[in-house]
Amino acid sequence: MGSLLVRGMIAGLLAGILAFGFAKVFGEPQVDRAIGFEEQLAKASGEPEEPEIVSRAVQASFGLFTGVAVVGTAMGGLFALAFAFFNGRLFVGMSPRTTAIIIAALGFLAIYFIPNIKYPANPPAVGSPETIGSRTQLYFGMIVFSLAALAIAISAGRQFFAQVGGWNAVLIGGGVYIALAALAGYILPPINEVPNDFPADLLWKFRVVSFGIQGILWMTIGIVFGLLVERSNAKTAH
């Protein structure tokens, strides 16, 4: 179990490094543009300039790297825990690599993709400081609902597996997940704090980059972790 955890963290760190490269090249220009817009707004309304505690150069390099790498490594570790629980239990005869890829795909879907359809990532200048508490609660609430929906969907799929076969069981599970996640998205209140005149293309690009970063994180962890586990299994066998 300990070595699984280490492998998860290695996969996560690697994923974090790749995601950092992507974020640096494609994400930072959008962050800079958004901060420029924010400063313009502040100037127009006569607000005093905010003191700079950490310089933009540090934020965009060491800060960004630390943030993405730590989150990547922690994701890898949590991924290893999920893998330890699901490996050999999800479906009979599934290889560890397939299990790892499926966990990564479902994790990306349920923890990032669907919650971000409801509450998408926002660049600087979008979102007022007064609502940070409720926005955070709603965002994590949506993640919790989405994960609960996934758990119910998987157990529904497994229940029907013997009767209707693999294909139909997956369709049933998928249907259950979509229905429950859509219901959660319908019930939870909307958030829209995009300022007037905020460039639409900037908002779109920022959100696409955010999807890209999370996609790279999850995909790399799933692929690298599966590879590492398979290699070590083959070693112990020979």
Next chain:
Amino acid sequence: MTNSSIVAQSLDAQGGFAAPIPVRQILPWAIFAGLLFLLAMYFIGVEEGAMAIFNGMYVHEFVHDARHLLGFPCH
């Protein structure tokens, strides 16, 4: 015997499939390591934003760009 179980068995012989780890063995790891990982994510994603352990804005400012780009609510 179905095809998939033949594949499963042959892979088993090569050690491609390890037996599931008993939940009782996973649990202590899941609790301690899981808490640690979640705490790490908290510091990157939430600290000095929606909630704060430390006074000040240094952590928030330092990981600011990552926080926005990873999709955490910010500001």
